[in-house]
Amino acid sequence: MKWHELGEMNCPVARSLSILGDRWTLLIIRNAFMRTRRFDDFQKQLGITRHLLSDRLNRLVEKNIFAKVLYQEAPKRYEYRLTESGMALYPVILVLTKWGNTWLNEEGSHPALEFIHKPCGHKTDPQLVCSECGEELHAKAMIPVLEQAK
Amino acid sequence: MKWHELGEMNCPVARSLSILGDRWTLLIIRNAFMRTRRFDDFQKQLGITRHLLSDRLNRLVEKNIFAKVLYQEAPKRYEYRLTESGMALYPVILVLTKWGNTWLNEEGSHPALEFIHKPCGHKTDPQLVCSECGEELHAKAMIPVLEQAK
């Protein structure tokens, strides 16, 4: 199966990964959440080749995750800003951060990246909970259901 | 920068993606959460080439995300089961599911994949909340802090 075919699959994970599932895309988005917006900044921060960065940014604009915004008239220069659907990827970044901190940090070989939640002022541990009962969600407690679209 | 160098970076997202950041790995893990355990089943369900599947499964065993468990003596046959750190990837799958359902399903072109939360019996919308105050987490409300490991 070729890769682009996955984008049309009936599984939302496959469709998400048809956009996000490569070595660089989520790192670009991570940096966008850290306020990076310009080509050269992404390139220097990530060490990605200019070639690939160009390709990935275009793809993400096409998929409506970034918007290309003019910030200078002459010469015309654009920056890349997260759209609403791009901002909606924040949970993906947070969850990957938590997993990496927890499981890929042998005997504290790296400093842990933690977060303070501004509204409450505390150091927070992001938890994935049920919208109905508030309990933390685990694989074994979930029953998947396919809902026919309206 | 070559890819394997990212695994040693000081960013938990980069370290996570050095394992998970390719076209197939998270799909393999998704299927593992749907109780797939054997080589041929993964291969048939995903349409991945046997070559790559073999490579990815070995890599995931090496990274302690799958454990290779003997399930038949003669001839010796192994199956791949999620370890504790593999099970901890469930939030990643869930969050990708939610994002794909919400943002990659133009005018209901696909049935939405939803979940019933067994303990409370309701259809659930997974939410990422603060462990301290219970509010939903958004990028703008978070202040990252590097904690030196003990």
Added chain:
DNA sequence: TCTCATAGGTTCTAAATTGGAACTCACGCA
């Protein structure tokens, strides 16, 4: 005994993707 079927791979070649470096272009400035 011979042949198939099963499970879990490995090997091969061709095609596609990536990495790295150099080059381009349109300015603004000294």
Added chain:
DNA sequence: TGCGTGAGTTCCAATTTAGAACCTATGAGA
């Protein structure tokens, strides 16, 4: 006139992936 900046594009070599065929051990059936 030449230099610096931002945002790419072009080229070639190296790596990775796709697709198909092959291999191995065992058990079942004719």
